[in-house]
Amino acid sequence: MHYSATMLATAPSSPPLAQPPALLLAAGRGERMRPLTDTCPKPLLRVRGQPLLQWHLQALHAAGVRRAVINTAWLGEQISAHFLDAFSLQGSPDKRNTLSIFYSHEGRDFGGALETAGGIARALPQLGDVFWLAAGDVFVPGFGFDAAAAQAFAASPMLAHLWLVPNPAHNPRGDFGLSPEGLALNLPPESTQPRYTYSTIALLRAALFAPPWCDIPPGNPQGLAAPLAPLLRRAMDNGRVSATLYTGPWTDVGTPQRLEELNASTP
Template structure:
C-alpha cells in the first residue's frame, strides 16, 4: 500500500488527543484547570489515554490545546512514561498543537485535526481527552484491518448514555456506520470519540480546509463523517467496555465516588 512505504501495512500509527475545549458545563472546576487535567480515580483524565496508547505500542501523540493549554504541556512535557526497559514499552513522544496560542481559541474538532495533520500521518488514532474509557485497547490489529480497507474512518460506537438517548449514528450488520435520516426508526448509537482516521478525510471532496489549516478555520467533524458515510466510506464497531463522557461535575463525581 503506497501510503505506507517499506511495509505492506503499519503495525501502529500516531495518535491525536483532543484537549482544546473550554469545558463550559464543568464550570467552576474548569475555570482554573483544563478539563483533561481533572482528576479521575487518582490521575488526570488525559493520562488514562496516554497510558493505553503507550501500552499498545503507539510511539507518537499530538495533543491540541486552547483553554489553559499551557497547563497540559507543562504537566506532560515532551514524553510520557519511562524509557524502554526489558519489561516496559517505550515512552510516548508528545508534541502539541497550541490553537489558543496560534489563533486565540479552539478550532473545533475537524479544524483542530486539519491544523495538526503535518504532525500526524496518512492514518492516525483519534480520541477526546475528556472521555474515560480505561478498558479500550488501541490495538495494532485494528490499525492493520483499517489500513487494508478503503475506508476513511473507523468509529467506535457505544450504547447510548442517559444524556444522549437518541444516539448519533446507525450501525449496519456488516459493520458500516450509517448516517440515518431524521425519523428513521433504526437503532442509533453514540460516537465514543475514539476513531481511526485517514488524512484523506481532511481534503477535498470531504473537507475544503487547506493542509495545516493556516488560517485557523473552525470546523466540526460530524459533517465530514456524514458525507463519508453517505459514500459508504466509514466503518464502525460497537464498544461495550467502561465509557463515560466526563462532561459535567456530576459525572466526574460519580466516577470518583
C-alpha cells in the same frame, strides 16, 4: 464492495505495521464543568487519582503507540507543562518505549479552539496518513487501541472507523446507525433504526480532510473552525465509514456530577 467491522478485524495476514500516531483532543473550554475548569483544563481533572488525559496516554503507550499529538487551547500551557514531551510507564528503564508527545497550540496560534475538524486539519502535518483519534474528556479504561485494528483499517478503503457505544442518559437518541455489515450509517431523522453514540474514539485517514470531503486548506493555516460530524456524515453517505460497537465502560466526563460519580465508584 463495503468493508465491515468484521472484515476489518479479520483482514488477510500481512507483515505487522508500526502503530500509527494518535491525536488527543484537549482544546475545549469545558463550559459544563465550570467552576472546575475555570482554573484547570478538563483533561487535567483527576479521575481515580490521575489526570483524565493520562488514562489515554497509558493505554496508547501499552498498545505500542510511540507518537501522540495533543491539541490545546483553553489553559493549554498547563497541559504541555504537565506532560512535557514524553510519557512512559513509571519505572520503565527502556527509553525506546517512550511515547513522544507533540502539541498543536490552537489557543496560542489563533486565540481559541478550532473545533474538531479544524483542530485535526491543523495537526495533520504532525500526524500521518492514518492516525488514532480520542477526545481527552472521555474515560474508557478498558479500550486497547488495538494494533490489528489499525493495520486492517490502513489496508481498507475506509476514511474512518468509529467506535460507537450504547446511548448514555444524556444522549438518548444517539448519533449514528450501524449496519449488519459494520458500516456507520447517517440515518435520516425519521428512521426507526437503532442509533448509537459516537465514543469520540476513531481511526481516521488524512484523506478525509481533503476535497471532496473537506475544503480546509492543508495544515489549516488560517485557523478555520469546523466540526467533524458533517465530514463523517458525507463519507457515510458514500459507504466510506465503518464502525464497531464497544460495550466496555465508557463515560463522557462532561459534568461535575459525572466526575464525582466516577471518583466515588469502585475501579
